Amino acid sequence: MSAPTTTAVRPLRIGPLVSATPVVLAPMAGITNTAYRQLCREQGEGFYVSEMITSRALVERTPETMRLISFTPAERPRSLQLYGVDPLTVAKAVEMIVAEDLADHVDLNFGCPVPKVTRKGGGSALPWKADLFRQIVRGAVTEASRGGVPVTVKMRKGIDDDHLTYLQAGRTAEQEGVAAVALHGRTASQHYSGHADWDAIARLRETVTSIPVLGNGDIWSAEDALDMVQRTGVDGVVVGRGCLGRPWLFADLEAGFAGRPERVRPGLRQVTQVLRRHAELLCEFYEDELRGCRDIRKHISWYFKGYAVGGDMRARLGLVDTLEALDELIADLDLDQPYPGAAAEGSRGRAGSPQARVALPEGWLESRELTGAAAEMIRQAELSVSGG
Numbered sequence: 001m002s003a004p005t006t007t008a009v010r011p012l013r014i015g016p017l018v019s020a021t022p023v024v025l026a027p028m029a030g031i032t033n034t035a036y037r038q039l040c041r042e043q044g045e046g047f048y049v050s051e052m053i054t055s056r057a058l059v060e061r062t063p064e065t066m067r068l069i070s071f072t073p074a075e076r077p078r079s080l081q082l083y084g085v086d087p088l089t090v091a092k093a094v095e096m097i098v099a100e101d102l103a104d105h106v107d108l109n110f111g112c113p114v115p116k117v118t119r120k121g122g123g124s125a126l127p128w129k130a131d132l133f134r135q136i137v138r139g140a141v142t143e144a145s146r147g148g149v150p151v152t153v154k155m156r157k158g159i160d161d162d163h164l165t166y167l168q169a170g171r172t173a174e175q176e177g178v179a180a181v182a183l184h185g186r187t188a189s190q191h192y193s194g195h196a197d198w199d200a201i202a203r204l205r206e207t208v209t210s211i212p213v214l215g216n217g218d219i220w221s222a223e224d225a226l227d228m229v230q231r232t233g234v235d236g237v238v239v240g241r242g243c244l245g246r247p248w249l250f251a252d253l254e255a256g257f258a259g260r261p262e263r264v265r266p267g268l269r270q271v272t273q274v275l276r277r278h279a280e281l282l283c284e285f286y287e288d289e290l291r292g293c294r295d296i297r298k299h300i301s302w303y304f305k306g307y308a309v310g311g312d313m314r315a316r317l318g319l320v321d322t323l324e325a326l327d328e329l330i331a332d333l334d335l336d337q338p339y340p341g342a343a344a345e346g347s348r349g350r351a352g353s354p355q356a357r358v359a360l361p362e363g364w365l366e367s368r369e370l371t372g373a374a375a376e377m378i379r380q381a382e383l384s385v386s387g388g
């Protein structure tokens with residue numbers, strides 16, 4: 001692969017917001033809270049998106065959702081991802097975001113493949129109902145525009161290979177005044193299996209011409225990001241699993257897009273310093289040391305991927321419940337280990353097998369219009385739990 005020249009890379013514009021590095025941290029439930037976003041943002045410029053926030057839970061101001069929408073003063077711009085299935089509730093949530101100045105950018109989730117969500121017609125199931133998709137996007141853009149807040153759409157290719165929605169949804173989003181569209185090159189039925197279809201991303205780029213198109217799926221390094229831009233023509237990349245346990249990937253991405261060769265290759269000491277800080281930020285975020293320590297446990301295997309940290313040590317780290325205990329365990333590691341190379345790179349996080357059948361509301365695929373019982377179901381279907 002030959003790296004593109006710096007002149008080929010343009011800043012990414014999302015409405016009035018600009019990032020010289022065309023990179024977005026993908027929203028990840030349970031991961032991209034303010035603690036993690038902060039670690040990533042310190043590494044490089046970009047858009048760093050919150051976990052998915054459920055519109056209804058926001059409108060109802062559930063305490064957990066109010067925590068999830070917190071941004072530190074240093075976090076600018078503030079990118080908040082919203083999920084919803086009912087146009088009125090989504091519009092109300094955006095109205096609240098604008099009136100209370102809760103975010104600078106709203107991203108709409110049409111990509112979630114989780115059965116709990118698709119069974120209610122939400123996430124990646126929703127664009128199949130073309131009119132419902134349009135109404136949600138229109139309502140969100142109308143409310144957001146009152147505060148000059150750009151709205152973006154994040155979606156998958158469709159429900160499965162026989163029910164693709166992304167090209168039509170991309171055109172609709174463009175017509176309705178969305179500031180950018182992002183495509184994860186998988187269907188809901190693929191879940192996280194196989195490879196993301198970058199050709200589909202290129203097709204969306206050819207179809208949606210007046211706003212930025214962002215590509216998402218299987219970017220594990222700065223080289224992958226440059227490769228995607230070159231192969232698909234996208235205006236920017238959205239990076240999810242590739243940065244798990246590796247917030248410094250954003251430094252690599254910034255360097256890569258600027259045409260610079262340097263990459264962060266940390267030894268174990270540096271890795272543990274970032275891990276420790278992550279844990280501390282999580283404790284602050286939850287205002288609870290035990291909760292913060294419990295949350296860091298899921299990151300441990302990602303941080304140590306490729307480093308010689310034995311199974312017993314990993315198991316003990318996986319039970320850590322205080323920062324002091326974490327410090328003691330870290331002190332027992334061979335911290336002089338250098339970067340292990342390829343073993344620390346490549347895929348990480350969710351993978352797994354395709355879903356045999358995507359969970360959908362009854363009769364969902366029979367028509368692309370929202371009618372009868374499905375319309376009533378949608379009104380009742382707003383989940384009140386965020387980050388799921």
Ligand SMILES: Cc1cc2nc3c(=O)[nH]c(=O)nc-3n(C[C@H](O)[C@H](O)[C@H](O)COP(=O)(O)O)c2cc1C
Binds near residue numbers: 081109111184216242
């Ligand atoms: C743990 C986890 C949580 C996720 N949560 C969300 C979410 O809340 N909203 C969303 O739009 N996508 C979510 N995703 C999907 C990612 O944003 C991204 O589209 C997907 O991981 C593909 O990108 P990647 O190959 O760079 O990981 C999640 C993915 C993972 C692994």
